[in-house]
Amino acid sequence: MKTQPLYLGGKWVTSPTTLQVHNPANGQVIGEVCTVGRPVVAQAITDAHAALAGWRALTGKERGDRLRAVADQLLRRRDEVARTITLENGKPLAQSLGEVAMSVDHLLWFAEEARRAYGRIVPAQAPGKRHLVVKTPIGVVAAISPWNFPLVLAVRKIAPALAAGCPVVLKPASATPLCAIQFAECVEAAGLPASVFQVVLGRASEIAAEFLENRLCRKITFTGSTEVGQLLIRGAATDIKPLSLELGGHAPVLIFADADLDQAVETAMIAKFRNSGQSCIAANRIYVQRPVYQEFLERFAQKARELKVGDGLEAGVNVGPVINQEGLDKALSHIADAKARGARCLCGGRRMDRPGWFLEPTVLADVPEAATCMSEETFAPVAAVCSFETEEEAVTRANASPFGLSAYACTRDLGRTFRLIESLEAGTIGINDGAPSTSQCPFGGTKHSGWGRELGNEGLDAFLETKHASLVL
Numbered sequence: 254m255k256t257q258p259l260y261l262g263g264k265w266v267t268s269p270t271t272l273q274v275h276n277p278a279n280g281q282v283i284g285e286v287c288t289v290g291r292p293v294v295a296q297a298i299t300d301a302h303a304a305l306a307g308w309r310a311l312t313g314k315e316r317g318d319r320l321r322a323v324a325d326q327l328l329r330r331r332d333e334v335a336r337t338i339t340l341e342n343g344k345p346l347a348q349s350l351g352e353v354a355m356s357v358d359h360l361l362w363f364a365e366e367a368r369r370a371y372g373r374i375v376p377a378q379a380p381g382k383r384h385l386v387v388k389t390p391i392g393v394v395a396a397i398s399p400w401n402f403p404l405v406l407a408v409r410k411i412a413p414a415l416a417a418g419c420p421v422v423l424k425p426a427s428a429t430p431l432c433a434i435q436f437a438e439c440v441e442a443a444g445l446p447a448s449v450f451q452v453v454l455g456r457a458s459e460i461a462a463e464f465l466e467n468r469l470c471r472k473i474t475f476t477g478s479t480e481v482g483q484l485l486i487r488g489a490a491t492d493i494k495p496l497s498l499e500l501g502g503h504a505p506v507l508i509f510a511d512a513d514l515d516q517a518v519e520t521a522m523i524a525k526f527r528n529s530g531q532s533c534i535a536a537n538r539i540y541v542q543r544p545v546y547q548e549f550l551e552r553f554a555q556k557a558r559e560l561k562v563g564d565g566l567e568a569g570v571n572v573g574p575v576i577n578q579e580g581l582d583k584a585l586s587h588i589a590d591a592k593a594r595g596a597r598c599l600c601g602g603r604r605m606d607r608p609g610w611f612l613e614p615t616v617l618a619d620v621p622e623a624a625t626c627m628s629e630e631t632f633a634p635v636a637a638v639c640s641f642e643t644e645e646e647a648v649t650r651a652n653a654s655p656f657g658l659s660a661y662a663c664t665r666d667l668g669r670t671f672r673l674i675e676s677l678e679a680g681t682i683g684i685n686d687g688a689p690s691t692s693q694c695p696f697g698g699t700k701h702s703g704w705g706r707e708l709g710n711e712g713l714d715a716f717l718e719t720k721h722a723s724l725v726l
């Protein structure tokens with residue numbers, strides 16, 4: 254098996270240390286990638302800083318053209334990259350193809366946004382003065398990405414940073430670095446200047462320490478757990494390092510009696526079981542209004558039973574494995590805890606008798622608020638369902654979480670729709686929509702779910718400084 258080098262300073266660089274990548278569908282080793290320590294990360298930042306002047310000097314249109322060339326390369330290798338995502342992450346191939354398609358769309362969106370780093374001219378208060386608000390690239394960006402959407406969540410950072418004029422050093426998750434290596438191959442093939450994009454891999458805490466303490470690194474953008482986000486916030490205090498943080502979620506789904514129940518079941522299925530439930534915007538708590546509770550449960554559990562579970566490369570598979578033994582153990586403990594507190598298991602609930610980390614798609618009914626899965630992310634195909642009586646009660650229970658990444662509601666009442674949009678404490682709200690993320694709209698969380706927004710126009714702004722120039726001419 255070839256050991257994958259890292260893309261550093263425009264070259265493919267090997268190192269004596271490596272890490273192995275496993276296929277969660279069978280536990281087999283599928284790749285080996287070089288790892289590096291702080292000195293190499295420091296050099297990558299120095300090289301990125303050296304590349305900054307040339308990269309930011311390009312026009313937005315020129316940087317956009319380079320991003321479009323990367324998108325072309327990714328599209329050309331779409332099938333291969335999707336297969337890699339499935340092999341290292343486990344998700345069904347159709348979902349990996351969707352992830353590549355969304356990554357291409359992010360690149361194309363920010364290729365256009367590169368031309369729109371608008372400032373403004375502000376009328377003066379004093380005669381003879383003129384005020385300009387100007388946006389400039391923030392400088393070298395360090396990006397840390399997770400394993401659950403290993404390509405698209407990295408691209409969500411890389412594309413806007415490059416569009417804004419900032420070189421990027423990416424640290425992908427140790428479980429899923431192979432698609433990041435393939436992305437770097439696309440960057441190389443697209444002819445981007447050396448050191449404008451680099452990939453490092455190794456001990457996360459060591460790499461993060463260099464990102465935090467190196468003064469040439471001017472921003473860290475992170476997607477991952479709230480716990481690591483808190484570590485980064487503490488570490489950022491020393492150098493007052495700007496952070497964008499996309500952290501954990503605990504999405505509520507509110508299903509009202511006036512909803513189209515077929516649509517509600519479909520919305521809940523997508524929000525819960527996509528990516529084997531390992532999504533930061535996954536439904537963690539499904540609240541159903543009393544008059545439709547039983548009917549919803551029957552239809553939803555039936556759909557869950559019909560899901561085909563298996564290796565993501567097998568045709569027709571809807572749900573793959575969870576990422577590792579730890580993920581499986583956590584899900585099983587959440588199920589046991591909910592049952593011990595009185596929840597009824599309508600389907601699933603057990604590890605599957607096959608190699609790899611497979612859990613049967615699980616639906617738990619009558620789950621009490623005290624159950625662990627009602628406050629902690631399960632990150633697995635486990636749906637916790639319970640009933641509510643009134644809209645006010647549903648909103649109160651939905652908001653009684655430290656997380657605020659996404660929330661869903663199913664209703665046909667327009668007045669209620671607006672009340673929910675205004676009152677639900679979440680960065681993204683899906684109304685009858687279980688897959689709300691899109692390139693052109695901001696994505697991010699409130700409360701423990703993070704700081705800042707990716708995508709939309711806001712996504713570019715995260716990598717721009719805002720300067721005021723006051724002119725007396």
Ligand code: NAP
Nearest residue numbers: 398399400425426427457461477478481499500501502533
């Ligand atoms: P994680 O353990 O926080 O890992 C995320 C990334 O942080 C990985 O690259 C990891 O590297 C790195 N990391 C680990 N320890 C670190 C440290 N001390 N300092 C700096 N970086 C460190 O999270 P995960 O298990 O991969 O992902 C699941 C979590 O991410 C869930 O909570 C999920 O909700 C959240 N998430 C949020 C969003 C969002 O947009 N808000 C999107 C997806 C996922 P190693 O892999 O090398 O350990």
